[in-house]
Amino acid sequence: MAFTTDYGESNDVFRFLRMDNDGNLRIYSSSGNNGSGNITQTWAAVTDQCQVYGFCGNMGICSYKDSKPVCGCPSQNFEPVNEHDGRKGCKRKVEIEDCPGDVTMLQLEHTMFLTYPPELSDQLVTLAIVACRTNCLASSTCTASTLVADGSGFCYLKTPDFVSGYQGAVLPSTSFIKVCGQAIPNPSPYQEASPKDNDSLHTMVIVSVVMASLLALVVVGIGFGCLNYEPLESR
Structure with missing residues (x-):
């Protein structure tokens, strides 16, 4: 009700x-x-739009930007079906059947692949994170998998061809999806500044402090000179 x-x-x-x-x-x-x-x-019916199954199409990943749901692809191994409409979903740049023996699992942090009844019980198993990845990789029918990192050890092995994803900073889930060759992840929107960025920031702070110190010395020197200045008429 x-x-x-x-x-x-x-x-x-x-x-x-x-x-x-x-x-x-x-x-x-x-x-x-x-x-x-x-x-x-x-x-x-669904207050969180990203939890609407298929909102971003097949293999599309829903996330939020400025509180609005947006659609993207799991990684650079994929491309939009329609670059002008993210809701049309994504497709692999190289299909799985075209790279036998060279299939890997792309790992997606803070991501879940939606699963609802009646398929819920058929896809649910209890596995650790490594097994949740490797079991799907070894299965010819598994397309992707999701580990619910809430202590339950629940792993969902996605066997249907249609995969609907949701990514968010507060999601405790880790997901995997099959790709051809090397997995090329997207830049993470939740990743902290890299060491290189931190080094650049540290350098900028040091330069700013040095410049401020030199400026302060110049100001003090000018002020000291003014205090010791005597007009020519007084000499």
Whole structure:
């Protein structure tokens, strides 16, 4: 049972249920005669849009940017099906069948591949992180896998061809997906500054301190000279 946010407020409300083109089911309300007032969303089946299965298409990864869901590809081993519409999903640059004996598992931190009933029980096993990766790699039917790092040891082996991903900094899951050849990960949006960046920052701080110190010495020197200056007439 679900309740809209305006439940019980007024009897003069027109409501309708709609499956929107982003795959989410929502209830909208409108006041006035026959719903002639402003239309407002008052309920959604899935509050987290990135958890809507297939929102970013097959092999697409949903994440948030400025609180808005955006779609991308798992790594540089993939490319968008339509570069102008991320929701069309992604495809491998080299398909698995075209590289026999050279398949590896791309590791994705803070990422989960969505699994819902009725396929939930068929894909669930209890494995450690290494086995969750290697078992999928060794299986001819497994496309990707997700380890839920919450202490349960649950691993989901994704056997369907359709894989829908969700990436977020707070997600405790680690996922793997098959790629041809060497895995080429995307730059992580959650990665801290690299040692090289830290060295550059450290150098900039030192230069700034030195410049400030030299400027202070110049100012003090000028001030000292002014204090000891005597006009020619007084000599």
